[in-house]
Amino acid sequence: MKAITIIQPWATLIALGEKRFETRSWATKHRGPLAIHAGKKIDKDACEEPKIKAALARHGYTADNLPTGAVVAVSDLKECFKIRRDVLGGVIALESDTRKTHFSTLDKELAFGWFGSGRSAWETTNVQLLPEPIPAKGQQGLWNWEGVQL
Template sequence: MKAITIIQPWATLIALNEKKLETRSWPTKYRGPLAIHAGKKIDKEACEEPDIKATLARHGYTADSLPTGGVVAITELYECWSIGTDYQSGMPLLYNGKDGGSRIVGLKEDKFGYYSPGRYAWELADVMQLPEPIPAKGQQGLWNWEGVQP
Protein backbone atom coordinates (compact mmCIF):
# COMPACT_ATOMS: atom_id res chain seq x y z
CA MET A 1 0.00 0.00 0.00
CA LYS A 2 1.22 3.51 -0.73
CA ALA A 3 1.93 5.72 2.29
CA ILE A 4 2.82 9.31 2.98
CA THR A 5 4.57 10.75 6.02
CA ILE A 6 2.94 13.87 7.41
CA ILE A 7 4.14 15.86 10.42
CA GLN A 8 1.86 16.44 13.36
CA PRO A 9 -0.72 17.84 13.98
CA TRP A 10 -1.82 17.35 10.36
CA ALA A 11 -1.56 13.54 10.36
CA THR A 12 -3.91 13.36 13.35
CA LEU A 13 -6.30 15.91 11.85
CA ILE A 14 -6.57 13.60 8.82
CA ALA A 15 -7.02 10.52 11.03
CA LEU A 16 -9.83 12.30 12.90
CA ASN A 17 -11.52 13.05 9.54
CA GLU A 18 -11.25 16.76 10.27
CA LYS A 19 -8.76 17.46 7.46
CA LYS A 20 -9.92 16.19 4.08
CA LEU A 21 -7.30 17.90 1.90
CA GLU A 22 -3.54 17.42 2.22
CA THR A 23 -1.65 20.27 0.56
CA ARG A 24 1.61 19.59 -1.22
CA SER A 25 4.06 21.40 -3.49
CA TRP A 26 3.85 18.52 -5.98
CA PRO A 27 1.02 16.70 -7.74
CA THR A 28 0.46 12.96 -7.96
CA LYS A 29 -1.29 10.78 -10.50
CA TYR A 30 -1.72 8.04 -7.90
CA ARG A 31 -5.28 7.28 -6.80
CA GLY A 32 -6.19 4.56 -4.33
CA PRO A 33 -5.53 3.37 -0.77
CA LEU A 34 -3.11 5.51 1.21
CA ALA A 35 -1.62 4.98 4.67
CA ILE A 36 -1.20 8.16 6.72
CA HIS A 37 2.08 7.99 8.62
CA ALA A 38 2.65 10.45 11.47
CA GLY A 39 6.25 11.58 11.30
CA LYS A 40 8.37 12.12 14.38
CA LYS A 41 8.16 15.92 14.12
CA ILE A 42 5.42 17.90 15.84
CA ASP A 43 4.87 21.50 14.78
CA LYS A 44 4.14 22.87 18.26
CA GLU A 45 3.47 26.36 16.90
CA ALA A 46 0.75 25.00 14.59
CA CYS A 47 -0.76 23.10 17.52
CA GLU A 48 -1.33 26.46 19.24
CA GLU A 49 -3.28 27.95 16.30
CA PRO A 50 -6.83 28.44 17.68
CA ASP A 51 -8.67 26.33 15.08
CA ILE A 52 -6.17 23.47 15.27
CA LYS A 53 -5.90 23.57 19.07
CA ALA A 54 -9.71 23.55 19.47
CA THR A 55 -10.16 20.70 17.01
CA LEU A 56 -7.50 18.57 18.68
CA ALA A 57 -8.93 19.33 22.14
CA ARG A 58 -12.41 18.30 21.02
CA HIS A 59 -10.93 14.85 20.35
CA GLY A 60 -8.83 14.72 23.52
CA TYR A 61 -5.44 15.62 22.02
CA THR A 62 -2.80 18.19 22.88
CA ALA A 63 0.55 18.87 21.23
CA ASP A 64 2.11 16.61 23.86
CA SER A 65 -0.19 13.63 23.27
CA LEU A 66 -0.04 13.34 19.47
CA PRO A 67 1.25 9.99 18.19
CA THR A 68 4.49 10.00 16.20
CA GLY A 69 6.48 7.46 14.22
CA GLY A 70 3.59 5.31 13.06
CA VAL A 71 0.70 4.80 10.66
CA VAL A 72 -2.38 6.42 12.22
CA ALA A 73 -4.99 6.03 9.47
CA ILE A 74 -5.87 4.46 6.14
CA THR A 75 -7.65 6.59 3.57
CA GLU A 76 -8.38 6.75 -0.12
CA LEU A 77 -6.55 9.30 -2.25
CA TYR A 78 -9.46 10.37 -4.39
CA GLU A 79 -8.27 13.38 -6.40
CA CYS A 80 -5.36 15.78 -6.83
CA TRP A 81 -6.47 19.40 -7.32
CA SER A 82 -4.49 22.43 -8.44
CA ILE A 83 -4.81 25.41 -6.10
CA GLY A 84 -5.73 28.89 -7.23
CA THR A 85 -7.72 31.79 -5.78
CA ASP A 86 -11.41 32.59 -6.16
CA TYR A 87 -11.25 36.29 -6.99
CA GLN A 88 -14.74 37.07 -5.69
CA SER A 89 -14.33 35.59 -2.21
CA GLY A 90 -10.53 35.57 -1.91
CA MET A 91 -10.78 31.93 -0.76
CA PRO A 92 -8.58 29.16 -2.15
CA LEU A 93 -10.03 27.57 -5.28
CA LEU A 94 -9.42 23.96 -6.27
CA TYR A 95 -9.61 22.97 -9.91
CA ASN A 96 -8.68 20.04 -12.11
CA GLY A 97 -7.91 19.80 -15.78
CA LYS A 98 -9.91 16.63 -16.43
CA ASP A 99 -13.44 17.91 -16.47
CA GLY A 100 -13.03 21.60 -15.73
CA GLY A 101 -14.39 21.01 -12.23
CA SER A 102 -13.65 23.49 -9.48
CA ARG A 103 -14.72 24.30 -5.93
CA ILE A 104 -13.88 26.72 -3.16
CA VAL A 105 -12.11 25.38 -0.08
CA GLY A 106 -14.31 25.49 3.03
CA LEU A 107 -13.73 27.91 5.90
CA LYS A 108 -12.51 25.30 8.38
CA GLU A 109 -10.42 23.37 5.87
CA ASP A 110 -8.51 26.47 4.79
CA LYS A 111 -6.98 26.66 8.30
CA PHE A 112 -5.57 23.12 8.00
CA GLY A 113 -3.33 23.52 4.95
CA TYR A 114 -1.09 25.78 2.89
CA TYR A 115 -3.29 26.91 -0.01
CA SER A 116 -0.91 29.10 -1.98
CA PRO A 117 -1.64 29.29 -5.73
CA GLY A 118 0.50 26.84 -7.67
CA ARG A 119 0.38 24.17 -4.94
CA TYR A 120 -1.79 21.02 -4.93
CA ALA A 121 -4.51 19.64 -2.68
CA TRP A 122 -4.83 15.89 -2.37
CA GLU A 123 -8.45 15.02 -1.63
CA LEU A 124 -8.85 12.19 0.89
CA ALA A 125 -11.97 10.06 1.36
CA ASP A 126 -13.15 7.16 3.52
CA VAL A 127 -10.69 7.82 6.34
CA MET A 128 -10.33 5.03 8.88
CA GLN A 129 -8.41 5.95 12.03
CA LEU A 130 -6.47 3.01 13.42
CA PRO A 131 -7.20 2.07 17.06
CA GLU A 132 -3.46 2.29 17.79
CA PRO A 133 -0.66 3.64 15.60
CA ILE A 134 1.37 0.95 13.84
CA PRO A 135 5.07 1.78 14.25
CA ALA A 136 6.83 2.46 10.96
CA LYS A 137 9.78 4.44 9.68
CA GLY A 138 8.63 7.24 7.40
CA GLN A 139 10.07 8.42 4.11
CA GLN A 140 9.79 11.41 1.83
CA GLY A 141 7.27 11.38 -1.01
CA LEU A 142 4.93 8.47 -1.62
CA TRP A 143 6.42 5.22 -0.37
CA ASN A 144 5.37 1.58 -0.09
CA TRP A 145 4.21 0.48 3.34
CA GLU A 146 4.48 -3.23 3.95
CA GLY A 147 3.06 -3.14 7.49
CA VAL A 148 0.07 -4.88 8.97
CA GLN A 149 -3.00 -3.60 7.19
CA PRO A 150 -6.46 -3.57 8.73
Template sequence: MKAITIIQPWATLIALGEKRFETRSWSTKHRGPLAIHAGKKIDKEACEVPEIKEALARHGYTGNNLPTGAVIATTNLERVYPINHHAEHLNLASSINEQGDIEEIFENNEYAFGWYEEGLFAWKLDTLRRLTGPIPAKGQQGLWNWEGVQP
Protein backbone atom coordinates (compact mmCIF):
# COMPACT_ATOMS: atom_id res chain seq x y z
CA MET A 1 0.00 0.00 0.00
CA LYS A 2 1.24 3.51 -0.76
CA ALA A 3 1.86 5.71 2.28
CA ILE A 4 2.56 9.35 2.95
CA THR A 5 4.32 10.86 5.95
CA ILE A 6 2.60 13.95 7.34
CA ILE A 7 3.82 15.99 10.28
CA GLN A 8 1.62 16.46 13.31
CA PRO A 9 -1.01 17.74 14.00
CA TRP A 10 -2.18 17.32 10.38
CA ALA A 11 -1.80 13.53 10.32
CA THR A 12 -4.04 13.19 13.37
CA LEU A 13 -6.59 15.64 11.96
CA ILE A 14 -6.87 13.33 8.94
CA ALA A 15 -7.09 10.20 11.12
CA LEU A 16 -9.89 11.80 13.17
CA GLY A 17 -11.90 12.69 10.06
CA GLU A 18 -11.54 16.41 10.76
CA LYS A 19 -9.40 17.03 7.66
CA ARG A 20 -10.57 15.64 4.30
CA PHE A 21 -7.95 17.25 2.05
CA GLU A 22 -4.18 17.06 2.26
CA THR A 23 -2.50 20.01 0.55
CA ARG A 24 0.79 19.48 -1.24
CA SER A 25 3.11 21.37 -3.57
CA TRP A 26 3.02 18.39 -5.93
CA SER A 27 0.41 16.27 -7.65
CA THR A 28 0.35 12.50 -8.00
CA LYS A 29 -1.17 10.04 -10.43
CA HIS A 30 -1.78 7.60 -7.58
CA ARG A 31 -5.42 6.93 -6.76
CA GLY A 32 -6.58 4.34 -4.27
CA PRO A 33 -5.50 3.13 -0.82
CA LEU A 34 -3.15 5.38 1.12
CA ALA A 35 -1.68 4.90 4.59
CA ILE A 36 -1.36 8.02 6.77
CA HIS A 37 1.97 8.03 8.60
CA ALA A 38 2.45 10.52 11.44
CA GLY A 39 5.98 11.82 11.16
CA LYS A 40 8.20 12.37 14.17
CA LYS A 41 7.85 16.15 14.00
CA ILE A 42 5.08 17.99 15.85
CA ASP A 43 4.42 21.60 14.88
CA LYS A 44 3.62 22.88 18.38
CA GLU A 45 2.79 26.35 17.05
CA ALA A 46 0.16 24.89 14.71
CA CYS A 47 -1.34 22.96 17.63
CA GLU A 48 -2.20 26.34 19.19
CA VAL A 49 -4.10 27.66 16.15
CA PRO A 50 -7.68 27.93 17.50
CA GLU A 51 -9.36 25.75 14.85
CA ILE A 52 -6.71 23.05 15.16
CA LYS A 53 -6.57 23.19 18.96
CA GLU A 54 -10.38 22.87 19.18
CA ALA A 55 -10.53 19.97 16.71
CA LEU A 56 -7.82 18.07 18.59
CA ALA A 57 -9.45 18.78 21.96
CA ARG A 58 -12.78 17.33 20.77
CA HIS A 59 -10.95 14.00 20.55
CA GLY A 60 -8.78 14.33 23.68
CA TYR A 61 -5.57 15.43 21.95
CA THR A 62 -3.14 18.27 22.54
CA GLY A 63 0.24 19.06 21.07
CA ASN A 64 1.74 16.89 23.83
CA ASN A 65 0.02 13.54 23.22
CA LEU A 66 -0.05 13.13 19.43
CA PRO A 67 1.29 9.83 18.06
CA THR A 68 4.53 10.09 16.07
CA GLY A 69 6.63 7.76 13.95
CA ALA A 70 3.68 5.50 13.15
CA VAL A 71 0.93 4.73 10.67
CA ILE A 72 -2.31 5.88 12.28
CA ALA A 73 -4.95 5.52 9.55
CA THR A 74 -5.67 4.36 6.05
CA THR A 75 -7.77 6.20 3.54
CA ASN A 76 -8.46 6.33 -0.16
CA LEU A 77 -6.94 9.03 -2.36
CA GLU A 78 -9.94 9.80 -4.53
CA ARG A 79 -8.86 12.83 -6.52
CA VAL A 80 -6.26 15.59 -6.75
CA TYR A 81 -7.50 19.13 -7.34
CA PRO A 82 -5.27 21.97 -8.52
CA ILE A 83 -5.79 25.06 -6.40
CA ASN A 84 -6.31 27.90 -8.81
CA HIS A 85 -8.33 30.43 -6.87
CA HIS A 86 -7.33 31.77 -3.46
CA ALA A 87 -9.14 34.47 -1.48
CA GLU A 88 -7.25 34.61 1.81
CA HIS A 89 -9.30 37.55 3.07
CA LEU A 90 -12.42 35.35 2.71
CA ASN A 91 -10.69 32.25 4.13
CA LEU A 92 -11.48 30.16 1.10
CA ALA A 93 -9.89 28.66 -1.97
CA SER A 94 -11.26 26.60 -4.82
CA SER A 95 -10.44 24.43 -7.77
CA ILE A 96 -11.85 25.61 -11.08
CA ASN A 97 -11.85 23.33 -14.12
CA GLU A 98 -10.97 24.25 -17.71
CA GLN A 99 -14.60 25.18 -18.42
CA GLY A 100 -14.54 27.69 -15.57
CA ASP A 101 -16.77 25.61 -13.29
CA ILE A 102 -15.96 25.35 -9.58
CA GLU A 103 -15.06 21.75 -8.80
CA GLU A 104 -14.37 22.04 -5.07
CA ILE A 105 -14.44 24.82 -2.47
CA PHE A 106 -12.06 24.70 0.50
CA GLU A 107 -13.33 26.82 3.39
CA ASN A 108 -13.93 27.00 7.16
CA ASN A 109 -11.91 24.43 9.13
CA GLU A 110 -10.74 22.71 5.95
CA TYR A 111 -9.16 25.99 4.88
CA ALA A 112 -7.57 26.42 8.34
CA PHE A 113 -6.17 22.87 8.20
CA GLY A 114 -4.33 23.24 4.88
CA TRP A 115 -2.13 25.41 2.70
CA TYR A 116 -4.33 26.64 -0.13
CA GLU A 117 -2.16 28.94 -2.22
CA GLU A 118 -2.66 29.00 -5.99
CA GLY A 119 -0.46 26.47 -7.75
CA LEU A 120 -0.67 23.89 -4.97
CA PHE A 121 -2.77 20.72 -4.94
CA ALA A 122 -5.53 19.42 -2.64
CA TRP A 123 -5.66 15.64 -2.32
CA LYS A 124 -9.22 14.49 -1.58
CA LEU A 125 -9.25 11.67 0.97
CA ASP A 126 -12.26 9.44 1.62
CA THR A 127 -13.16 6.06 3.11
CA LEU A 128 -11.13 6.77 6.22
CA ARG A 129 -10.18 3.89 8.52
CA ARG A 130 -8.57 4.90 11.80
CA LEU A 131 -6.32 2.15 13.11
CA THR A 132 -6.99 0.81 16.61
CA GLY A 133 -3.50 1.91 17.61
CA PRO A 134 -0.45 3.45 15.98
CA ILE A 135 1.76 1.00 14.07
CA PRO A 136 5.41 2.08 14.33
CA ALA A 137 7.00 2.70 10.94
CA LYS A 138 9.84 4.73 9.52
CA GLY A 139 8.51 7.45 7.26
CA GLN A 140 9.92 8.78 4.01
CA GLN A 141 9.50 11.76 1.74
CA GLY A 142 7.02 11.50 -1.13
CA LEU A 143 4.83 8.44 -1.56
CA TRP A 144 6.40 5.24 -0.29
CA ASN A 145 5.40 1.59 0.08
CA TRP A 146 4.13 0.42 3.46
CA GLU A 147 3.92 -3.30 4.05
CA GLY A 148 1.89 -3.14 7.27
CA VAL A 149 -1.70 -4.09 8.03
CA GLN A 150 -3.94 -3.75 5.01
CA PRO A 151 -7.58 -2.54 5.28
Protein backbone atom coordinates (compact mmCIF):
# COMPACT_ATOMS: atom_id res chain seq x y z
CA MET A 1 0.00 0.00 0.00
CA LYS A 2 1.21 3.51 -0.75
CA ALA A 3 1.78 5.73 2.27
CA ILE A 4 2.38 9.41 2.91
CA THR A 5 4.16 10.88 5.93
CA ILE A 6 2.40 13.93 7.35
CA ILE A 7 3.54 16.19 10.17
CA GLN A 8 1.34 16.27 13.26
CA PRO A 9 -1.33 17.52 13.96
CA TRP A 10 -2.42 17.15 10.32
CA ALA A 11 -2.01 13.36 10.17
CA THR A 12 -4.31 12.96 13.17
CA LEU A 13 -6.82 15.47 11.79
CA ILE A 14 -7.12 13.29 8.67
CA ALA A 15 -7.33 10.10 10.75
CA LEU A 16 -10.16 11.58 12.83
CA GLY A 17 -12.13 12.73 9.77
CA GLU A 18 -11.70 16.41 10.63
CA LYS A 19 -9.47 17.10 7.59
CA ARG A 20 -10.41 15.83 4.14
CA PHE A 21 -7.70 17.35 1.94
CA GLU A 22 -3.93 16.99 2.34
CA THR A 23 -2.28 19.94 0.59
CA ARG A 24 1.08 19.54 -1.09
CA SER A 25 3.34 21.47 -3.44
CA TRP A 26 3.19 18.51 -5.83
CA ALA A 27 0.51 16.41 -7.50
CA THR A 28 0.29 12.64 -7.71
CA LYS A 29 -1.27 10.28 -10.22
CA HIS A 30 -1.81 7.66 -7.50
CA ARG A 31 -5.42 6.81 -6.75
CA GLY A 32 -6.55 4.14 -4.32
CA PRO A 33 -5.39 2.89 -0.92
CA LEU A 34 -3.21 5.31 1.04
CA ALA A 35 -1.80 4.86 4.54
CA ILE A 36 -1.59 8.01 6.68
CA HIS A 37 1.74 8.06 8.54
CA ALA A 38 2.28 10.53 11.38
CA GLY A 39 5.83 11.82 11.18
CA LYS A 40 7.98 12.37 14.24
CA LYS A 41 7.58 16.15 14.11
CA ILE A 42 4.73 17.95 15.88
CA ASP A 43 3.99 21.56 14.95
CA LYS A 44 3.08 22.69 18.47
CA ASP A 45 2.24 26.22 17.29
CA ALA A 46 -0.33 24.80 14.87
CA CYS A 47 -1.82 22.74 17.70
CA GLU A 48 -2.61 26.03 19.47
CA GLU A 49 -4.51 27.52 16.50
CA PRO A 50 -8.15 27.75 17.68
CA LYS A 51 -9.77 25.59 14.96
CA ILE A 52 -7.06 22.94 15.13
CA LYS A 53 -7.01 22.94 18.93
CA ALA A 54 -10.82 22.58 19.04
CA ALA A 55 -10.83 19.74 16.48
CA LEU A 56 -8.17 17.83 18.41
CA ALA A 57 -9.91 18.46 21.75
CA ARG A 58 -13.18 16.97 20.41
CA HIS A 59 -11.30 13.67 20.25
CA GLY A 60 -9.20 14.01 23.42
CA TYR A 61 -5.95 15.10 21.78
CA THR A 62 -3.47 17.87 22.52
CA ALA A 63 0.04 18.53 21.23
CA ASP A 64 1.28 16.40 24.13
CA ASN A 65 -0.46 13.12 23.25
CA LEU A 66 -0.41 12.96 19.44
CA PRO A 67 1.05 9.71 18.06
CA THR A 68 4.30 10.07 16.10
CA GLY A 69 6.41 7.74 13.97
CA ALA A 70 3.44 5.51 13.17
CA VAL A 71 0.71 4.79 10.65
CA VAL A 72 -2.49 6.13 12.23
CA ALA A 73 -5.08 5.50 9.51
CA VAL A 74 -5.75 4.00 6.11
CA SER A 75 -7.80 5.76 3.45
CA ASP A 76 -8.49 5.99 -0.25
CA LEU A 77 -6.89 8.77 -2.26
CA LYS A 78 -9.87 9.68 -4.42
CA GLU A 79 -8.60 12.68 -6.37
CA CYS A 80 -5.72 15.12 -6.68
CA PHE A 81 -6.89 18.66 -7.42
CA LYS A 82 -5.03 21.75 -8.60
CA ILE A 83 -5.83 24.68 -6.32
CA ARG A 84 -6.97 27.99 -7.76
CA ARG A 85 -7.63 30.73 -5.26
CA ASP A 86 -9.89 33.68 -6.01
CA VAL A 87 -9.08 35.98 -3.11
CA LEU A 88 -11.49 38.72 -4.14
CA GLY A 89 -14.39 36.32 -4.55
CA GLY A 90 -13.66 34.48 -1.33
CA VAL A 91 -13.67 31.12 -3.13
CA ILE A 92 -11.18 28.30 -3.46
CA ALA A 93 -11.54 26.26 -6.67
CA LEU A 94 -10.24 22.71 -6.81
CA GLU A 95 -9.92 21.34 -10.33
CA SER A 96 -8.90 17.96 -11.72
CA ASP A 97 -9.25 16.26 -15.09
CA THR A 98 -12.57 14.75 -14.01
CA ARG A 99 -14.03 17.03 -11.32
CA LYS A 100 -14.27 20.59 -10.13
CA THR A 101 -15.38 21.75 -6.71
CA HIS A 102 -15.44 25.03 -4.80
CA PHE A 103 -15.62 26.07 -1.23
CA SER A 104 -15.81 29.32 0.63
CA THR A 105 -12.80 30.82 2.34
CA LEU A 106 -14.90 30.50 5.51
CA ASP A 107 -14.79 26.68 5.31
CA LYS A 108 -13.01 25.07 8.29
CA GLU A 109 -10.96 22.94 5.89
CA LEU A 110 -8.87 26.01 5.07
CA ALA A 111 -7.55 26.10 8.65
CA PHE A 112 -6.14 22.62 8.12
CA GLY A 113 -4.05 23.11 4.97
CA TRP A 114 -2.10 25.48 2.74
CA PHE A 115 -4.49 26.27 -0.10
CA GLY A 116 -2.22 28.52 -2.15
CA SER A 117 -2.79 28.86 -5.90
CA GLY A 118 -0.88 26.27 -7.89
CA ARG A 119 -0.60 23.81 -5.01
CA SER A 120 -2.34 20.41 -4.95
CA ALA A 121 -5.13 19.15 -2.71
CA TRP A 122 -5.27 15.38 -2.22
CA GLU A 123 -8.81 14.24 -1.41
CA THR A 124 -8.96 11.40 1.12
CA THR A 125 -12.09 9.28 1.51
CA ASN A 126 -13.08 6.13 3.45
CA VAL A 127 -10.66 7.06 6.22
CA GLN A 128 -10.33 4.36 8.85
CA LEU A 129 -8.61 5.26 12.11
CA LEU A 130 -6.48 2.32 13.21
CA PRO A 131 -7.33 0.95 16.69
CA GLU A 132 -3.68 1.51 17.66
CA PRO A 133 -0.95 3.38 15.75
CA ILE A 134 1.45 1.00 13.99
CA PRO A 135 5.09 2.08 14.36
CA ALA A 136 6.76 2.69 11.01
CA LYS A 137 9.64 4.74 9.67
CA GLY A 138 8.33 7.40 7.32
CA GLN A 139 9.85 8.73 4.12
CA GLN A 140 9.50 11.73 1.86
CA GLY A 141 7.09 11.47 -1.05
CA LEU A 142 4.86 8.45 -1.54
CA TRP A 143 6.38 5.25 -0.19
CA ASN A 144 5.38 1.60 0.12
CA TRP A 145 4.07 0.37 3.46
CA GLU A 146 3.65 -3.35 4.02
CA GLY A 147 1.14 -3.07 6.89
CA VAL A 148 -2.65 -3.39 6.92
CA GLN A 149 -4.41 -3.69 3.56
CA LEU A 150 -7.86 -2.22 2.84
